Amino acid sequence: MSEKSTLDCQRLLCPMPVIRVQDHVATLNPGDVVEAICTDPGVVNDIPAWCRINGHEVVEIREDEDDFIVVVRVGESA
Amino acid sequence: MTQRKALALISGGLDSLLATRVIQEQGIHVEGVNFFTGFCVEGHTHAIRQKDKDKPKRNNALWSAERLGIKLHIVDIVEEYKEVVFNPKHGYGSNLNPCLDCKIFMVKKAHEWIEKNDFDFVITGEVIGQRPKSQRKATMPVVQEESGIHDRLLRPLCAKNLPETLPEREGWVNRSQLYDFHGRSRKPQMALAQKFGFEDYAQPAGGCCFLTDEQYSVKLSDMWQSRGEKRYELDDIMLLKVGRHVRPKANFKLIIAREAGETKFMRGYRKQYPSLVITSHGGPWTLIDGELSEDDLMLSAQIAARYSQGRDAEQVDFDYINTNGDVRQLSVVPMHPDDIDKAWVL
Numbered sequence: 123m124s125e126k127s128t129l130d131c132q133r134l135l136c137p138m139p140v141i142r143v144q145d146h147v148a149t150l151n152p153g154d155v156v157e158a159i160c161t162d163p164g165v166v167n168d169i170p171a172w173c174r175i176n177g178h179e180v181v182e183i184r185e186d187e188d189d190f191i192v193v194v195r196v197g198e199s200a
Numbered sequence: 201m202t203q204r205k206a207l208a209l210i211s212g213g214l215d216s217l218l219a220t221r222v223i224q225e226q227g228i229h230v231e232g233v234n235f236f237t238g239f240c241v242e243g244h245t246h247a248i249r250q251k252d253k254d255k256p257k258r259n260n261a262l263w264s265a266e267r268l269g270i271k272l273h274i275v276d277i278v279e280e281y282k283e284v285v286f287n288p289k290h291g292y293g294s295n296l297n298p299c300l301d302c303k304i305f306m307v308k309k310a311h312e313w314i315e316k317n318d319f320d321f322v323i324t325g326e327v328i329g330q331r332p333k334s335q336r337k338a339t340m341p342v343v344q345e346e347s348g349i350h351d352r353l354l355r356p357l358c359a360k361n362l363p364e365t366l367p368e369r370e371g372w373v374n375r376s377q378l379y380d381f382h383g384r385s386r387k388p389q390m391a392l393a394q395k396f397g398f399e400d401y402a403q404p405a406g407g408c409c410f411l412t413d414e415q416y417s418v419k420l421s422d423m424w425q426s427r428g429e430k431r432y433e434l435d436d437i438m439l440l441k442v443g444r445h446v447r448p449k450a451n452f453k454l455i456i457a458r459e460a461g462e463t464k465f466m467r468g469y470r471k472q473y474p475s476l477v478i479t480s481h482g483g484p485w486t487l488i489d490g491e492l493s494e495d496d497l498m499l500s501a502q503i504a505a506r507y508s509q510g511r512d513a514e515q516v517d518f519d520y521i522n523t524n525g526d527v528r529q530l531s532v533v534p535m536h537p538d539d540i541d542k543a544w545v546l
Contacts, residue, residue, distance in 0.1 A: 132468055133435070133438075133465075133468040133469065135438055135441075136259055137234070137236055137240075137259055137261070137262075137274050138236065138276070138434075140259070140262070140274055141236060141274050141275075141276050144273075144274060161464075161465065161468050162465075164258075164259065167258050167259070168258070168259045168262055171258065171259065171262040171263065171266055172262055172272075172274075174266060175262065175265050175266055175270075175271060175272055176271060188464060188467065188468070
């Protein structure tokens with residue numbers, strides 16, 4: 123059963139949100155989902171780039187008021 | 201035959217991109233590491249500002265890794281790096297940039313990483329004579345010695361100007377296919393980039409670190425002076441990157457957003473710093489860093505009003521919001537521009 127978790131990356135400037143996601147994903151299993159809540163608009167480029175390099179999937183990117191929310195599914199290589 | 205493995209220091213600039221590709225071409229498995237000090241200059245830091253919204257918001261280290269087809273490990277060294285900033289053994293450059301100590305520190309961390317992860321050597325994009333402080337012929341062996349990595353550090357772009365390293369001696373890499381770049385000219389790198397088909401690579405004019413920036417260093421020095429010691433947290437050094445910093449008195453300073461993008465970012469700090477929010481006119485969000493008397497609060501509002509659309513009005517109204525979210529209304533006459541001492545603006 124895959125797990126879903128949320129990461130608070132508000133106020134962090136890139137690449138800190140990427141580092142938070144990277145370090146959190148390292149503790150997860152393939153198929154798990156993490157939702158990163160961020161305020162730096164750079165995450166909509168950086169987290170997907172990090173996912174492409176490392177074999178993870180971006181499930182969703184959305185804006186919610188001041189937040190940019192990126193949802194990542196952990197890939198098989200994790 | 202065992203495939204050898206190298207760790208490349210990836211800054212996001214052209215030199216590390218090229219150095220990595222040179223070693224990949226020799227059949228070495230390369231992964232990248234990018235150390236985050238808190239002072240790194242990245243496109244999306246500027247992306248907070250609306251005026252830069254048309255510029256690419258990419259992280260150049262990630263972009264490099266993607267172009268190279270390598271894994272990139274981004275490592276948070278903010279806490280450990282403080283000692284490098286506070287007490288650089290080799291001193292600062294023209295601003296608060298401890299470039300040589302920084303290079304030694306990063307190579308030392310990379311050395312620790314390869315030992316832990318069973319990699320064989322480290323590569324950097326250094327070029328002799330490229331940077332006046334940290335990339336000189338005399339400093340190259342200093343980095344090797346003081347980092348403890350010794351001859352497991354290979355600089356592919358200038359290796360032919362340096363003594364042989366372990367990867368060359370052991371035949372893991374072919375020295376004849378390395379380079380002899382030197383000096384400040386970028387032409388050899390640009391030619392090599394063309395050969396490899398790299399386009400649209402990052403060429404930061406001011407380097408990749410805010411500590412090389414004069415205005416940033418002034419703000420950092422001011423912060424240390426106001427605290428009576430060299431001390432910072434990540435939030436401090438982030439906020440030095442945004443807004444107009446105005447210190448009218450020793451006991452407090454104002455951080456005044458310069459535009460909507462910064463206001464949006466600074467609103468995120470409203471639970472850590474009291475805020476001044478203009479209610480009668482359009483204007484910037486202002487954070488207050490320090491302890492204020494009643495007179496100081498009114499002075500702060502007058503200064504903030506000066507930077508609002510109500511600068512010529514007879515009265516500007518504010519909400520003063522403390523860190524608990526309690527709101528108090530106040531009204532002030534905007535300060536005349538001539539009354540704002542230039543020395544206040546950091």
